[in-house]
Structure formats: C-alpha cells, structure tokens
Amino acid sequence: MPSPSLNLTSLKIKPLAERQHDLKVDCIHKLEKEASPLMVEVLKPVAHCLMQAKETGRARILMMGAHVLRSGVQRYLIDLMERGYLDCLAFNGAGIIHDYEFARIGATTESVARYIQTGEFGFWQETAELNDIVNAAYRKDPEVGLGQAVGRAILDSDYPHKDISLFAAAARLGIPATVHVCIGQDIIHQHPNFDGAATGALSYTDFLKYAACVRRLEGGVVMNFGSAVMAPEVYLKALSMARNLAHQEHEEVRRFTTLVCDLHDLPSNFKAEAPKSSSGYYYRPWKTMLVRTVADGGDSHYVKGVHAETVPALWQAIQILEHKTGQTR
Template identity: 35%
Template sequence: MQKKYKPIDLKNVKTLPLEDRPTKVQSSDFAQLCPVNPNLMQFLESLPDILKARELRAVVEAIVAANQRQKPVVIGIGGHIIKCGLSPLIIQLMTEGIISGIAMNGGASIHDFELALIGRTSEDVAASLESGMFGMVRETGESMNHAIKLGSERSLGLGESLGMRLIEIAPPFLEYSILAAGKKLGIPVTVHTAIGGDTIHMHPGADGSALGHTSFIDFRLLTSIIMDFDSGGVYLNLGSAVILPEVFLKALNLARNLSSHKIESFTTVNMDMLQHYRPLQNVVQRPTQIEGHGYSITGHHEIMIPLLLHAVLAKLKANSL
C-alpha cells in the first residue's frame, strides 16, 4: 500500500534573530561615492570591498609590499599582452624597479622583436595558412634565429640573446621592446619556447639545439629568481594558458627541491580573458595551497592590466608621500 503524504505544518520551524546570522555582505563594504573625474587612488578606494574588486586591491598591495621588502615581482606574458599594446607600461615598471623579471613564451618574444624592427606585428593567420606562407617573414626568422645561435655559442639565455641582438642592430622602434629593456636595465627576461610551437622554428636558420640550449638556460634563470619568493614574492601570469603555467610549476618545484629554506607565503595571480585549467591549477591553486595567496581575475588585457599596473604606481606614490 502506497504511503500518503500531506503538506507539512510550518508552526514548529526553528528561526534565529537576524543579528545572529553570519552574512557575506555588509553595507560598509559597498562602493563609496567619489568626486567626478577622481584620481586613480580615489577611484580604487571607492570600489566595493567585495569579490574581484577586493582581490584586485589585494594584488596591488602584494606587489607594493614585495617592492618595499625587496622581494621578486615576476610577470609571465603571452603574446597577446604584446599585441594589446601593453609593452610601454611593463617597461615603465621595469625602469622604476618594480618588476624583477619577465618570463615570455616564444610567441611573445616574436611579437616583441617584430615591434622593435618595424613598429608592427601580428599577421592574419587564416589568410596565409592555405598558401603555406604563415610565419614566413624573412627578416624575423633570419634575425631571431641568428641571435639565438650566437647566444647559444656564448651560453646566454634566449631572452638575453634576443635583447642583445636588438640593441646591436638598433631598430627604429627599440623603445617598445621588453627584451631590449631587460638587457639595458639588467633585468632578466626569460623566453620559454616549445620546439615547433613558434613561427621562427619553420625557417631555414632554425637550430633546435640552440633553441633548446638558450631556453633551458632561461628556465634555470627563472628558477633562481623563484628561489627568493618566500615571504612576499609575486608571480603574475598574464595571458599564457599553457606554456608559462607549466614552466612556472616546474621552476617552483625545482626551487623548493634545491632550497635550504621553505618557499611559501608568496602571491600568485592569473589574469586573462578566460580562465583556463592550467593557470588556475599551476599558478593560482597548487603553488599556494600550503601557505600563500592565489588570485584569478578575468577581463580584457587592454583594460585590466593598465588598471592593475597604474594602481601599483599610484599606491607606491601615495605611500612615499
């Protein structure tokens, strides 16, 4: 026989006072009114102390604290960061001593190099792919592969090899090159390439052993910086979905393997237009699961990265007053 059910009686339901209930949002966290046309610090302080606005401020504070404590701040960049026109901002932070190192994937190094040569980069892949001419620009392939071979002979890293070459040939748009800026300022710019993953690998002058040699030197250089990350270092992954998250995780593991002290209590950040598996796991979550802070902030590079970097500059200036 099937059991019959009746609507429940609510008279015995337990309740509690509103004041006793824990809450996630309170009015003191709300956006604050600020003047029309505020300065950047006024704008930042007016943001709600909620969700990603809170995280953005936390990232700014972490970078500022790292700078003041002389801990490394390393930015990993994919090619899209260069193509979004953000090189001048990154170079400004390098010049002012806020950034300790740059890690690039191979694509970012190509866009950086081309910008220095002619002030333009980024071809229409679909338009050239059918003819087999995608990535076959002569000057880019010849000059970069030549620089990498020379760098390998001198036991230089890939990033330093390219930066040195650009300074030697002094192209008309050199001021836009992060690679050249790193060489001039003595700030490590490392390049982490996957053989066959970049257009210059298709050129007659490509040398696999030179690519591997120089990129491996850069992997070891990045690892040495990460060994100083304990108690305040910051790593930002900007726009690399695969290569740099993998490289960062291995470099961190190697640093911990070799270090005589624990490498903990640092901050990691992933900023991208979409959140992907590897950056979330290899940058944000796994490295900081014991101790530290990991943040993921989603948005278009050409808006979010200038906001972050200018906020850091504004905060540092405010602190110095």
C-alpha cells in the same frame, strides 16, 4: 630504416614588406589609459604585495602569453620594470617574435586564415633573422640565454622602435627576460636557419634563470597574464626545484602571492580546485597557480579582463598606493 624528414631547401621565403600586418605601432598605449575603477580596486592587494616585495628584495615575476605584447601595454610594463616592480619576465617563444617585429618595423601579426591557404604563413625573411641572433649567441656563449641574446641585439640595433621592446628594456636594466620555447610552435622554427640545438640550449639557460628567480619567491609575487600552458607548467617545475633546495637549507618558499589575469569565467570560490569531471579542472592556471601551489601559506587572486585593461589597472593601482604612502617615482 629511419623515417624521412622534410627537406627545407626549396621553401619560398618573402620579405616582411610584402606582408599585410594586422597590428602597427600606433596600437601601443601611452601611459594615460583610464583603467576601470573596479578593476583597479580588485588589483590593489596585488599592488600592495608588489610594493612589499620590492622593499624586501623578493621576487616580482610576470609571466605572459604573446597576446600581451599584441595588446599594446609595453610602456606600462617597461615603466614597472624601470621602477623596480618587476624583476623577471617570462615569455613563450612567440614573445620574441612580436617584440622583435614591433621594434624593427613598427608592425607585427599576420592573418593566419589568409596566409595558411597559400603556405605563406610565417615565411618572412627578417623575422627569421631571430634565428641568426640565437645561433650566434649559442656559438659565442650559450649561458647568455635566449631572452638576453635577443634583448641585447635589439638594444644595440638602430631599429626605429626599440624603445618599446620589453627584451631591450630588460637587457638595459639587467632584468631576466626568459623565453620558454616549445620547438615547432613558432614561425621561426619553419625556416632553414633554425637550429634546434641552439634554441634548446639557450631556452634551457633561461629556464634555470627563471628558476633562480622563483628561489626568491618567499614573500614575493608571481603573475600570469594569458598563458594557459607555458606559465603554469614552467612555474610548477621551477617551484618544485626551489622548494627542494629550500628544504635542504631549512628554509621555505610558501608565503607568496599569485595573480592570474585571463578571460575564463572562474567561480567566486576559485581558491578551491575544480572537480575532475569539469573542464575547469584542466585549466592549468587555476589548479596550479590559484590553488595547489599556494595551499600551504600563499594567497591567490584572479581577475577576468583583456590585457589592455588589466595591465593598466595594475599599473594604476600601484600609482594610487604610491601616492598614499608618499613614495615617489
């Protein structure tokens, strides 16, 4: 006998108007935040590599956890996209949720501690309409990808804050914004209108789009802001695919730059792998992005700091180098 599955028909779903939001649109920074001079200086080598990659048409990839969107740095990232310093963004499944809620109602994030007590956590009607967007895109053209489907929907909407949507900006600019979903991790998966086949198909399309960007990584840059599992694991598989194809074509994907920005205390010699006896060995961004995949020709950088500081610092480092080299916005 098959194991029973949960019946979703009796779930109680409420409108977003009844939720207490932890973040509102006024947390989004303008392009005037003063970054730490020390952090700017540390990030200048990465900024230089981004400038070179832009000039040569190599990949400029930014991977991120959803907390990046909650840190209010959207305008910095959109500006970098518009100026050609980012040509691929990769998110976990929660990325579309915060981006969509900010665009639609100018607020996002709920208290897990509060709403899990009553079983209300994640059961918000408007947020679950993301499932309708994904399902419709799957029926029409599964090759569109999850990120592009959401981005187009926001871009074509009358949402009052769509100007700060990373997905809408990516759709407008024709930049891949890929979403790498783990089914069961995101609140929209709790809802009766969630279709695992549709989400899986569109997310797989996004993985192939991301892998195509990694195929152009020789001479490029790949960055990870705050993703401990999704970013290093998706990057690792895509890089193996890229190197497999490159080897057959007598090419290489080895000389590129990686950057990890997070809150972990890594040692000064982070370019050496941590021993298996330490907890650091199991921190994937370290061993995967800072050591193993750049061991034969690449270079890696680690910066400790919150996203509200590291993203503006990278943006400012590019500004300074542009000014020195006489480049214009």
